[in-house]
Amino acid sequence: MTLANDNPANQQAAAAARLKRRHLVSWAFEKACLTLTLSAVVVLGILLWQVFSDGIHWLDLQFLQSFPSRFVEKAGVKSALYGTLWLVSLTALISLPIGVLGAIYLEEYAPTSRLTRIIEINIANLAGVPSIVYGILGLAIFVRFMGLERSVLAGAMTMSLLILPVIVISAKEAIRAVPSSIRLAAFAVGATQWQVVRAHVLPEALPGILTGVILALSRAIGETAPLIMIGALTYVAFIPEGPMDEFTALPIQIFNWTSRPQAEFHELAAAGIIVLLAVLLTMNAVAVYIRYRGTRR
Amino acid sequence: MSVLATSRNRWGEYLLGKLFFFCAFISVITTVTVIAILAVETFGFFQEVSVSEFLFGTEWRPLLHPKAYGILPLLAGTMLIVVGSSLVALPIGLACAVYLSEYASEKARNIIKPVLEVLAGIPTVVYGYFALTFVTPVIRGMFESTQVFNAASAAIVVGIMVLPMVASLCDDALRSVPASLREGAYSLGATSFEVSARIVLPAALSGIFAAFVLAVSRAIGETMAVTLAAGATPNLTLNPLESIQTMTAYIVQVSLGDTPSGTLTYKTLFAVASLLFGITLLMNLLANHVMRKYQEVYE
Amino acid sequence: MNQVNSTILETRDVYIKYAGEAAVKGVTLPIYEKKITAIIGPSGCGKSTLLRSLNRMNDFIDMVTQEGEILYRGTDLYAPEVDPVEARLRIGMVFQRPNPFPKSIYRNVAWGPTINGLEGDMNLRVERALKQAALWEEVKDRLDDSALNLSGGQQQRLCIARALAMEPEVILMDEPCSALDPVSTARIEDLLFELKENYTIVIVTHNMQQASRVSDYTAFMESGILIEYGDTEQVFTRPAQKRTEEYVTGRFG
Incomplete structure (x- = not known):
């Protein structure tokens, strides 16, 4: 240190040593945080490597076009892939309108009342309820009480309940991001509440809403526990043709193969995971694209 | 009007x-x-079944004779997972958050945030696969007595699974601490460690607490990784190398069989699920309450 | 000791750029020991940026680059062997908005000396700093209360006390009264007169009355350029530059 100091020399040396130690601690702390952060990146790398090195050689057209089988060479994900597509489409049809309209209510219509507060708190807490509890709800209400059995519809309704809180929360955020000056301007020229929402708020908020919906749906695609609860883990060697048909889904098929003791089936599971991750990646890419388009405007 | x-x-x-x-x-x-x-x-x-047998019984054997309905083995299994996953997720998640909010350049943030989002977006069944095919063999290589299905492996992947949530919520909490506090501390001759550890972390404490509570709640409700990797043996043990069963894994086990409604076995599903729901709901209420409080402080 | 007009801090041809755009352009400015130097000018003129460079607070903003020299008792503050932490020990700062830590009043004042391991009786040090900041009488019975419970004016005096507890040589003040009401402002201005007995003060303000009331020297900046610098009385009554005259008489800014 070269700054002038009127302290005696030894005191200055002690202070300098102390400062050096503090800098060392600070440096070590930063590096420790960095190392731990990088460890998360490394773990992701290992996980992906593990999946790809195990599964990639099973991944071919035959795998995509075959039904599950006791024989490893003949087994495939056809019914699971179609089941997942059915499931996610129906889930989107059910949850998107309900979630978005619910968010519109909470952001644009709801009075500041006790009931509104209860709804808000309730949604925040529902988002943290374990997915398996939704599975039990689906089992008791949709499968048994409503008699939908193990249908795609029962699965989609269960999944819809599961992701509704996520959709509502993200749609609310997107709606809230619309500047209130737009609303005031529209109200000032005599527009009704619904006209303001439809003509001004929704178009502005749409990219944000869609991004949130897609991310919520990709959560539904990966969920396994609720589907097991409603009994979707069965041998299904056909493609659902309507909402009342039985179905299987990718994560269910992966679970099935993983839980078998034979290593070959584990490799099939890895191949199934690659297909599942590919579906998720596609959906996320769409979400990123929509977000990008939305922010560019 | x-x-x-x-x-x-x-x-x-x-x-x-x-x-x-x-x-x-x-x-x-x-x-x-x-x-x-x-x-x-x-x-x-x-x-x-009496309430006291359910809450204090030390044996859980609803599917085999003689039947016993003590929840403690399932609770103990769940707790092993919670403790183990917390040891992984809380320190690493918090370190990620500190790095992201206090040190990382814009560039580094733009790399690390998406990695965490990908980790968060990977389906839980994939983590189960990872536990079984990678983590378990590694642990067994280190400790020979490790059983094929064991709590440690499941706990580690559950920790990895909730880590992104901890990191992102803690990051939010740290970033809600006004920059002016950091400047004030630096102007008094503090090092970056002193600013982070003595000013920013204490100021963000309630948010960090909420993040931890939510992470624990997630770990309690996690199902697929523990079903695949931790086993199906209700086991009142503290040894993470043994096979155990969590509350969620039990629910899956029963529903894999075809259990007719109305039977006692069917009802155990709901008894266990009630406990699971009650615990997680209380924790979520607590965390959300704390979070609302801290968001008000700096507005 | 030569107390009259000895230079403690000095900027020499300093340029500061944000992402390539110059906010401070070639400023050369002496800061005299135990005097109050005011830097005035319209908002965005670079006065805060210049002030923050005097104790290296711009280090924390990415994309800031700096040229020229800033000498503290003859040493360049930005020389590679200078530790910014130690520089900030000697050169304290008070910010535009009061920024007390969410801790007790006592711990706010004691925080800097504690982490820096300053010797001596801490209670005495805290009391002395609070007295110097004219806050002692109001808080002496509730030192363990949260600092966030104080009023805005009290919080700002606490932040001054926090800086004083480090016993710095120079205190930089970045519009310290801009968030305060007139009564609190007057109290802080009174305080400045007392502090100048022992400290060198550099104060950035856009309040011209304040500059003319409290400072010994005044620097007027516009668009990053130091237009005029001199004795406060001279700058306000007989400015050498036309722009200065227009500004201090309130014709723009």
Whole structure:
């Protein structure tokens, strides 16, 4: 240190040593945080490597076009892939309108009342309820009480309940991001509440809403526990043709193969995971694209 | 007001408002239904099994004779997972958050944030696969006595699974601490460690606490990784190398079989699920309450 | 000791750029020991940026680059062997908005000396700093209360006390009264007169009355350029530059 100091020399040396130690601690702390952060990146790398090195050689057209089988060479994900597509489409049809309209209510219509507060708190807490509890709800209400059995519809309704809180929360955020000056301007020229929402708020908020919906749906695609609860883990060697048909889904098929003791089936599971991750990646890419388009405007 | 309001037909507007309200209200209906179903079936369960046997019994054997309905082994299994995953997720998640909010350049943030999002987006069944095919062999290589299905492996992957949530919520909490506090501390001759550890972390403490509570709640409710990797042996043990069973894994185990409604086994599902739901709900309420509080502080 | 007009801090041809755009352009400015130097000018003129460079607070903003020299008792503050932490020990700062830590009043004042391991009786040090900041009488019975419970004016005096507890040589003040009401402002201005007995003060302000009331020297900046510098009385009554005259008489800014 070269700054002038009127302290005696030894005191200055002690202070300098102390400062050096503090800098060392600070440096070590930063590096420790960095190392731990990088460890998360490394773990992701290992996980992906593990999946790809195990599964990639099973991944071919035959795998995509075959039904599950006791024989490893003949087994495939056809019914699971179609089941997942059915499931996610129906889930989107059910949850998107309900979630978005619910968010519109909470952001644009709801009075500041006790009931509104209860709804808000309730949604925040529902988002943290374990997915398996939704599975039990689906089992008791949709499968048994409503008699939908193990249908795609029962699965989609269960999944819809599961992701509704996520959709509502993200749609609310997107709606809230619309500047209130737009609303005031529209109200000032005599527009009704619904006209303001439809003509001004929704178009502005749409990219944000869609991004949130897609991310919520990709959560539904990966969920396994609720589907097991409603009994979707069965041998299904056909493609659902309507909402009342039985179905299987990718994560269910992966679970099935993983839980078998034979290593070959584990490799099939890895191949199934690659297909599942590919579906998720596609959906996320769409979400990123929509977000990008939305922010560019 | 009335003169204006009646001047035109606003029935459409009125009905739309009601419809929107109903959509939002579905969430409340969901909660009420969940609670009602759990309560009814659990009540039925306690007609046949005493509350004290359920809460304090040390053996859980509902599928084999002689039957026993003590939840403690399942709770112990769940706790092993919670403790193990917390050891992984809380320190690393917090370190990630500190690095992201206090040190990382814009560039580094733009790399690390997406990696965490990918980790968060990977389905839980994939983590189960990872536990079984990678983590378990590694642990068995280190400790020979390790069973094929063991709590440690599941706990580690559950930790990896909730880590992104911890990191992102803690990051939010740290970033809500005003930059002016950091500047004030630096102007007093503090090093970056002193600013982070003595000013920023204490100021963000309630947010970090909420993040930790939510992470633990997630770990309690996690299902697929523990079902695949931790086993199906209700086991009152503290040894993470043994096979155990969590509450969630038990629920899966029962539902994999075809259990007719009305039987006692069917009702155990709901008794266990009630406990699971009750614990996680309390933790979520607590965390959300704390989070709302801290968001008010710096607004 | 030569107390009259000895230079403690000095900027020499300093340029500061944000992402390539110059906010401070070639400023050369002496800061005299135990005097109050005011830097005035319209908002965005670079006065805060210049002030923050005097104790290296711009280090924390990415994309800031700096040229020229800033000498503290003859040593360049930005020389590679200079530790910014130690520089900030000697040169304290008070910010535009009061920024007390969410801790007790006592711990706010004691925080800097504690982490820096300053010797001596801490209670005495805290009391002395609070007295110097004219806050002692108001808080002496509730030192353990949260600092966030104080009023805005009290919080700002606490932040001054926090800086004083480090016994710095120079205190930089970045519009310290801009968030305060007139009564609190007057109290802080009174305080400045007392502090100048022992400290060198550099104060950035856009309040011209304040500059003319409290400072010994005044620097006027516009668009990053130091237009005029001199004795405060001279700058306000007989400015050498036309722009200065227009500004201090309130014709723009």
